[in-house]
Structure formats: C-alpha cells, structure tokens
Amino acid sequence: MTCELMERPRAGVINPIFTCQPAGAQFVSIGIKDCIGIVHGGQGCVMFVRLIFSQHFKESFELASSSVHEDGAVFGACGRVEQAVDVLLMRYPHVKVVPIISTCSTEVIGDDIDGVVTKLNNGLLKEKYPGREVHLIPIHTPSFVGSMITGYDVAMRDIVAYFAKKTAPSGKLNVFTGWVNPGDVTAIKHLLAAMGIEATVLFEIEAFDAPMMPSGNHVAHGETTIADIEGTANAVGTMALSRYEGGKAAAYLEKEFGLPTIIGPTPIGIRNTDTFLAHLRTLTGKPIPETLVRERGVAIDALTDLTHMFFADKRVAIYGNPDLVIGLAEFCIDLEMQPALLLLGDDNTNYQKDPRIKALKENVDWDMEIVTNADFWELEDRVKNKGLKLDLILGHSKGRFISIDYNIPMVRVGFPTYDRAGMFRHPVVGYAGAIWLAEQMANALFADMEYKHVREWSLNMW
Numbered sequence: 001m002t003c004e005l006m007e008r009p010r011a012g013v014i015n016p017i018f019t020c021q022p023a024g025a026q027f028v029s030i031g032i033k034d035c036i037g038i039v040h041g042g043q044g045c046v047m048f049v050r051l052i053f054s055q056h057f058k059e060s061f062e063l064a065s066s067s068v069h070e071d072g073a074v075f076g077a078c079g080r081v082e083q084a085v086d087v088l089l090m091r092y093p094h095v096k097v098v099p100i101i102s103t104c105s106t107e108v109i110g111d112d113i114d115g116v117v118t119k120l121n122n123g124l125l126k127e128k129y130p131g132r133e134v135h136l137i138p139i140h141t142p143s144f145v146g147s148m149i150t151g152y153d154v155a156m157r158d159i160v161a162y163f164a165k166k167t168a169p170s171g172k173l174n175v176f177t178g179w180v181n182p183g184d185v186t187a188i189k190h191l192l193a194a195m196g197i198e199a200t201v202l203f204e205i206e207a208f209d210a211p212m213m214p215s216g217n218h219v220a221h222g223e224t225t226i227a228d229i230e231g232t233a234n235a236v237g238t239m240a241l242s243r244y245e246g247g248k249a250a251a252y253l254e255k256e257f258g259l260p261t262i263i264g265p266t267p268i269g270i271r272n273t274d275t276f277l278a279h280l281r282t283l284t285g286k287p288i289p290e291t292l293v294r295e296r297g298v299a300i301d302a303l304t305d306l307t308h309m310f311f312a313d314k315r316v317a318i319y320g321n322p323d324l325v326i327g328l329a330e331f332c333i334d335l336e337m338q339p340a341l342l343l344l345g346d347d348n349t350n351y352q353k354d355p356r357i358k359a360l361k362e363n364v365d366w367d368m369e370i371v372t373n374a375d376f377w378e379l380e381d382r383v384k385n386k387g388l389k390l391d392l393i394l395g396h397s398k399g400r401f402i403s404i405d406y407n408i409p410m411v412r413v414g415f416p417t418y419d420r421a422g423m424f425r426h427p428v429v430g431y432a433g434a435i436w437l438a439e440q441m442a443n444a445l446f447a448d449m450e451y452k453h454v455r456e457w458s459l460n461m462w
C-alpha cells in the first residue's frame, strides 16, 4: 500500500490534459481591464484558445493575433508585431495594456519581442499616439516548455513586475485567485467580506459570468485595473491561493517589496478553507467571525450526511490543474474516499518538492499513483488494460470519453468544462463550495446506480 510519484514513461503524448503556455498568458490578460493581449504566432494559437475559453465561459471577449505566416516563420516576424500593435491601438481607442505573448514558432525563429517593444515605445507610440497611455509588456511563453499553468504563472509575474510601484501603504491585501471560475471569485470575495478584509482580488474573471444588458454589449472584460496592479507593492501582504498559478508573482512581491506572503493552499474542502481563513487572520489580524463558523458548521453537517454512508472507500481518479487536483484529493480523503490516481499534465519539477504531495506519499495507506507530465492515456490504459477499478472520475470535459467508454461516473470540475451547463457559476472553494462539490459527487454516484440497475452495494447502505 503506497503512494508513488512518477513521470509518464512514454515519449509521445496521447490526448493531452493541458494546452500550451500561451493559453495561460491569455487567461491572465482577459482578467485585466482595458487590455487586449496580442499573441505573436500563428492564428491558431489564439483561435483554439479562444474557442475553449468561449466553450467554457459561454461569453465573447477579445484577444488578438499577430498572424504569422510562412514568410515570417522563415525571415522573422517582428514586423507583424509592429503592425498588430498599430492596428489594435487604432481599432480599440480604450486599450491601455497590451501583453505581447510569444509562442513556440516565434521563440524558435528568435523574434526579439523585447526589442520590438523598445522600438515601438520610442517610435510608433511617440509619433502616432502621443499622450496616450499604452503599456506594451513582453511575455515569453514558448510552448515547448511548461504548460498553460506555467504560462499563467509567468504572465502574472511579468505583468505584476511591470506595474508594481511602491508609493503609500494601501492597507489592502493582495489576493491572487489562480485559474478559477467566476463562481469561485464570488465565493472568495464573500469570505473576505465576511472577515471585514479590504482586498484587491487580482486578475479575476468574475465578470465572465456576464449579464446581457439592454445596451447590447456582448463582450466580457476582466476588472483588474492598472491601479490595482500598481498598488500590489503597497499592500499589507499577499495571499496567493495557488502555488502554481500566481505563486511566482507573490514571491516576486515578497522579494522585491518585502510583503508578508502566504502561498496556498487553495481553499477546497473544509480543511483547506480553515487554513485559508487562518492565513487571512495571520496576514490581517482580523478575527474569523461567527457567521463563517456557522457556514462551516452547515458544511460539516452536510458532509457528515454523505461521508461514511456513501463515500467511504470509493476509488477516484482526478486530473487537471495541479492546485485543483491536489485540493480535490485532500478533500476526497477527508470524505473517506480513496484517490487512486492523480494526473498532472506537465513536467514541473517542483511537484517533487510540494509538501502536499510529500504528505500524500507519507500518509496514504492504499495504492495510489501520482503521474506528472501525464496524458489521458495514463488513465485509459490503467482502466482498460491494467485492472484499475474506479467509482468516480473528477476532471474537466476533455477526459469525458473515458467516463463514457468505461461506464465510470464523472463529476466535471476544472477548466475547460463545456458539456455541463453553468459549471463556471458554481464555486468549488470555501464551505459552500465543499457542500456543492460533495453533493455533485454523491448525486453522480446515485444516478450511476440507477443507470446500472445496482440496488445493493455501491452506497454502503441498501
């Protein structure tokens, strides 16, 4: 009975779990107000990313491409960035922030996007747009290293490093949500408000649950302002909810401006939400109010109704963003389930040092595997050929065919989720998120019993 951490043993990837680094940088850019990112690469580097964002959020939003073609790939495509910035600024007079996001092709051909930015700052912006506030920020996200997770982390750090400026103390707390849903942002703001904490929630996409207003504007925009990002240097501290999505920016602010900083855990489940609130208390000195103690009590009551009776010993596979996967695994263990397989879709070497993974390795007393650099074949092969028995799968929509093909119930959680309605609206963080998630899992097991005509065994009661 062991918990083993291993890397995918094959060279080829069969059905990847993650997409590439520029996607993470694009996710950061849509969280900023008056910002449109230009992806310097082929059009597909934006089009397919836009597609999964749109499928997930069911919203329209703006991202641009430098649209590199064959000639640019051979002779260099810096000119495409110059044209793209000019067209973007002409077409969108409100835009102030333009991250220039590199891709695999433009990194391989060696386009100097930092040099282009210097040239544009000294030329085009002064000559054609004098007096206009425009910030061109190079973001290096070659897709042959890392994943969408590292792309998010790198972009956030580079944008914070560009803007953060020490002036007067703001008395506010920086909160980095990581790659979460609009419903999660609302839930995090609720916890902060309940504790009476003034916070700047950064790169947040709460507005991506956008209303259809009489004005007819169908385009969603993030709400983090330039002033918000500049002010990160003047905060009382930083609380980053994710180690791998915002941890670099938090570490930057700690090193550069000496801000007290706590990174993780993502408040998934009772244990991690308790820790999150305790961390907020440490950083701000604010007590945890009775209202949250009551919310916690309601959650524990709801989970007690489900845990031993329905969840005990159920074997679960979980895949997706690393902080989400680890948080879900810890939550499942608290619900008496047995995570059997965790799949992390990139080769980040920091997973080996992650204290949460170390704790799993030390404490788990059933057979469990954690596979890094994983693809969906790591799951399918175990189910199809190696006798892995599962009661439940937790993950995003890209892995649904394994659930369908092998009759394993599944709860959609994470990004992207497009084959269930409204999932982006529901939080998985906080006490309310713990209730919602546990009830989704229980209902998936109940529905599976009906579907398979099982009457006797699977829920430990009949």
Ligand code: SF4
Pocket (backbone or CB within 6 Å): 020, 021, 022, 041, 042, 044, 045, 046, 103, 104, 105, 143
């Ligand atoms: S792998 Fe390269 S070509 Fe494909 S979307 Fe990512 S950056 Fe673009």
